[in-house]
Amino acid sequence: MDNGIQYTAQSSASSAEFRNWFMDKLFMGMSVSEYARSLATPFNLAAVAILVASAPVFIMRYTRGLASVMDATSEYPWGLLLSWGIFAGEPLFAAGFVVAAAYYLFGMKSYRPLVRLAVLGGMLGYAFAASYLLIDLGRPWRIYYPMLVNLGPSSVLFIVAWHVALYCTVQLLEFSPAILEWLGSRRLHRWAVSTTVALIIGGVILSTVHQSALGAMYLLTPGKLHPLWYSSHLPLLFFSSAVYAAMSFAILLAFVAVRYFRDKCDAKFISSTPSLTLSLGKGAALSMYVYFALKVLALAQDDRWGLLTTPYGYWYLVELLGFVAMPMVLFTAGVKSQSLKLIRFSALFALFGILLNRVNVNLIAFNWHLPGHLHRIIPPGTEIMMIMAMVTLHILVFRWILNRFPVTRELPEYEGTH
Amino acid sequence: MIKIKIKKNRSEDPGGGAAQDAAGRSARLSRRSFLSISMLAGCTALGLPARAGAAPEFEGWPKSYGMLTDFTACVGCRSCERACNEVNRMPAPEKPFDDASVFNERRWPNAKALTVVNRYENPGDPSRPVYRKIQCNHCLEPACATACPIHAYTKTPEGPVIYNEKLCFGCRYCVIGCPFNIPGYDYESALQPKIMKCILCYGRIKKGQLPGCAEACPAGALTFGKRADLLKLARKRIAEHPDKYVSHIYGEHEVGGTSWLYISGVPFEQLGFPTNLPKKPLIELTKGYLSTVPVIFTTFPAIFGLIYAATRKGDPTEPERQHKEGNNG
Numbered sequence: 034m035d036n037g038i039q040y041t042a043q044s045s046a047s048s049a050e051f052r053n054w055f056m057d058k059l060f061m062g063m064s065v066s067e068y069a070r071s072l073a074t075p076f077n078l079a080a081v082a083i084l085v086a087s088a089p090v091f092i093m094r095y096t097r098g099l100a101s102v103m104d105a106t107s108e109y110p111w112g113l114l115l116s117w118g119i120f121a122g123e124p125l126f127a128a129g130f131v132v133a134a135a136y137y138l139f140g141m142k143s144y145r146p147l148v149r150l151a152v153l154g155g156m157l158g159y160a161f162a163a164s165y166l167l168i169d170l171g172r173p174w175r176i177y178y179p180m181l182v183n184l185g186p187s188s189v190l191f192i193v194a195w196h197v198a199l200y201c202t203v204q205l206l207e208f209s210p211a212i213l214e215w216l217g218s219r220r221l222h223r224w225a226v227s228t229t230v231a232l233i234i235g236g237v238i239l240s241t242v243h244q245s246a247l248g249a250m251y252l253l254t255p256g257k258l259h260p261l262w263y264s265s266h267l268p269l270l271f272f273s274s275a276v277y278a279a280m281s282f283a284i285l286l287a288f289v290a291v292r293y294f295r296d297k298c299d300a301k302f303i304s305s306t307p308s309l310t311l312s313l314g315k316g317a318a319l320s321m322y323v324y325f326a327l328k329v330l331a332l333a334q335d336d337r338w339g340l341l342t343t344p345y346g347y348w349y350l351v352e353l354l355g356f357v358a359m360p361m362v363l364f365t366a367g368v369k370s371q372s373l374k375l376i377r378f379s380a381l382f383a384l385f386g387i388l389l390n391r392v393n394v395n396l397i398a399f400n401w402h403l404p405g406h407l408h409r410i411i412p413p414g415t416e417i418m419m420i421m422a423m424v425t426l427h428i429l430v431f432r433w434i435l436n437r438f439p440v441t442r443e444l445p446e447y448e449g450t451h
Numbered sequence: 452m453i454k455i456k457i458k459k460n461r462s463e464d465p466g467g468g469a470a471q472d473a474a475g476r477s478a479r480l481s482r483r484s485f486l487s488i489s490m491l492a493g494c495t496a497l498g499l500p501a502r503a504g505a506a507p508e509f510e511g512w513p514k515s516y517g518m519l520t521d522f523t524a525c526v527g528c529r530s531c532e533r534a535c536n537e538v539n540r541m542p543a544p545e546k547p548f549d550d551a552s553v554f555n556e557r558r559w560p561n562a563k564a565l566t567v568v569n570r571y572e573n574p575g576d577p578s579r580p581v582y583r584k585i586q587c588n589h590c591l592e593p594a595c596a597t598a599c600p601i602h603a604y605t606k607t608p609e610g611p612v613i614y615n616e617k618l619c620f621g622c623r624y625c626v627i628g629c630p631f632n633i634p635g636y637d638y639e640s641a642l643q644p645k646i647m648k649c650i651l652c653y654g655r656i657k658k659g660q661l662p663g664c665a666e667a668c669p670a671g672a673l674t675f676g677k678r679a680d681l682l683k684l685a686r687k688r689i690a691e692h693p694d695k696y697v698s699h700i701y702g703e704h705e706v707g708g709t710s711w712l713y714i715s716g717v718p719f720e721q722l723g724f725p726t727n728l729p730k731k732p733l734i735e736l737t738k739g740y741l742s743t744v745p746v747i748f749t750t751f752p753a754i755f756g757l758i759y760a761a762t763r764k765g766d767p768t769e770p771e772r773q774h775k776e777g778n779n780g
């Protein structure tokens with residue numbers, strides 16, 4: 034590859050220009066060998082090891098069917114892969130819409146440095162959620178069927194499919210100014226920026242619908258989902274928890290950026306991170322209070338108090354007190370004492386709570402009364418391997434983009450245009 | 452304060468005349484109320500019309516067929532399993548159909564066996580265990596069909612719930628939705644996985660034949676006929692032998708009724724039947740939510756448009772040029 038590029042470079046001046054442009058964009062201004070050397074880090078080695086080790090699992094999935102990598106049955110059709118990749122992932126990726134709405138719609142101008150990072154986190158997250166689906170669908174090559182081939186509008190999943198597809202498009206458009214700046218296309222850039230507000234409103238709608246629809250999917254299962262988790266308020270519970278999940282995720286994204294990508298952040302980004310973390314922490318704490326109240330309300334409305342003294346009731350309390358109330362209190366304490374550390378810790382804690390809640394709904398409290406239930410929902414190693422590989426890829430792609438695109442910094446020539 | 456006003460706007464006049472007014476009022480929006488408003492907007496929209504979606508009762512097809520299983524008659528010979536396997540041209544089973552050792556485990560219908568018979572203890576008379584044949588119940592308003600985003604399932608007027616493999620992309624939400632855990636996905640196929648479940652021998656009954664299992668049962672445990680007639684028959688049996696039967700026809704009302712009905716000598720709970728199901732069809736539980744989606748689509752642009760307009764006015768530090776750009780969209 035190196036040779037090829039050199040050859041063309043000699044052949045004409047314009048290709049030398051192209052080469053510079055190309056190297057600058059892809060290798061961040063390093064030469065090929067410099068770039069290759071910069072890749073040899075322990076993290077990358079671990080990443081490669083995980084990807085190589087999981088490759089056979091993916092090959093097996095597509096050549097020998099889902100049964101070769103998962104324990105799916107008629108009683109447990111969905112496993113941890115979907116729980117992790119879709120149900121627990123998507124609330125986090127609402128970060129894009131929450132931060133963008135704060136900045137563009139609510140005029141909270143101080144959020145500006147964070148907007149692109151949050152939109153990137155959301156966009157990439159959705160792309161990966163779609164990839165999890167491509168693993169789990171029996172015939173992934175038919176993924177567009179609900180949109181184009183035959184419509185099932187009575188299905189909540191139909192709603193999810195449409196909204197996720199549209200939302201992905203909107204997110205890509207929202208992020209497109211960054212891509213266009215990277216490519217240096219001014220005219221398109223101006224056009225892309227001008228559509229932003231309409232896009233953001235569209236994104237808010239699509240997000241609201243589909244976050245709640247993920248919960249609404251389980252409205253269909255009153256006989257299968259444990260009554261402590263089943264509630265007619267599932268759509269509302271999923272939506273409201275997505276709000277604090279999104280804020281927590283934005284807090285952690287900003288932290289990762291200033292901590293591990295400091296040289297890619299401009300001074301504005303770095304200096305605004307503490308106050309934004311504080312502000313997001315406040316928002317997260319507040320929305321956790323709302324969520325907590327709604328959870329209790331759902332319990333009261335369905336009069337499920339008696340169930341709290343059963344084993345599943347204890348587990349429910351672990352989730353509600355240990356993983357909602359606890360991070361909620363910590364968030365509050367972090368905001369009160371202005372401790373960024375505590376806020377960031379609470380954010381991580383809150384996200385664990387989201388994961389626990391979704392895993393409870395998808396697996397632990399689902400078909401809980403079947404014989405041998407808890408034994409049968411343990412995911413096989415191959416499923417865990419696939420999840421690990423996807424997480425690794427996710428991090429690698431995120432890093433690749435953050436290193437190159439103007440996400441946490443403003444290019445001087447585009448300042449004030451968005 | 453502001454919360455209530457915004458809410459009112461939404462229900463009374465989502466846009467138009469109230470726009471000016473509300474823009475003025477919400478210019479006072481503090482930054483922190485961003486959260487409460489957006490959550491409230493979502494919450495009211497998601498919570499409100501949950502009651503609005505009730506549809507007229509659907510009584511099912513009056514002349515549709517069904518099946519009645521009488522567990523007091525079943526002897527556990529598995530002839531029905533064999534017949535099902537044959538008429539559907541399924542692969543040979545691992546253990547032959549006369550091997551009673553299969554009763555030692557709890558089996559479940561799957562892509563290789565559309566119906567299975569399990570053995571349950573009979574607390575009243577331990578020497579006579581109860582055998583339960585399990586297969587799709589052909590719900591009058593099937594949750595599998597409600598769940599499918601591609602509409603691959605059809606409830607036929609004749610009674611069977613059938614499925615079109617050509618449409619299915621394999622999400623298995625139908626399996627999640629089915630209150631009886633019935634649809635079996637062919638997880639072992641890499642290229643052509645599909646749902647496999649009992650279709651009440653749709654092809655055979657259209658030709659006037661009996662379903663394979665009903666034809667094969669030597670004990671008279673399976674009766675095929677018009678659902679309405681089967682209900683009468685079931686009631687008659689229970690009335691004539693109140694000592695022999697529990698007084699419940701399973702499937703008469705569960706999830707809005709099923710084409711397959713059951714009567715039994717031991718409580719259905721002890722045979723692993725779900726007894727916590729609502730009497731109304733499960734589709735009723737999602738209708739309310741689905742009807743909120745258009746509400747969100749029509750009210751949110753107005754609400755958030757107003758908020759946008761208001762907060763822009765409220766922030767004098769913002770240069771004019773950017774406002775114009777925002778407006779073009």
Ligand code: SF4
Pocket residue numbers: 586587588589590593594595596612628629630631632633634648
């Ligand atoms: S029993 Fe399950 S698979 Fe059969 S019709 Fe009812 S919902 Fe569908």
Ligand code: SF4
Pocket residue numbers: 598599600601602603604618619620621622623624625626646
């Ligand atoms: S698995 Fe197939 S039939 Fe079942 S809901 Fe998904 S697309 Fe529809």
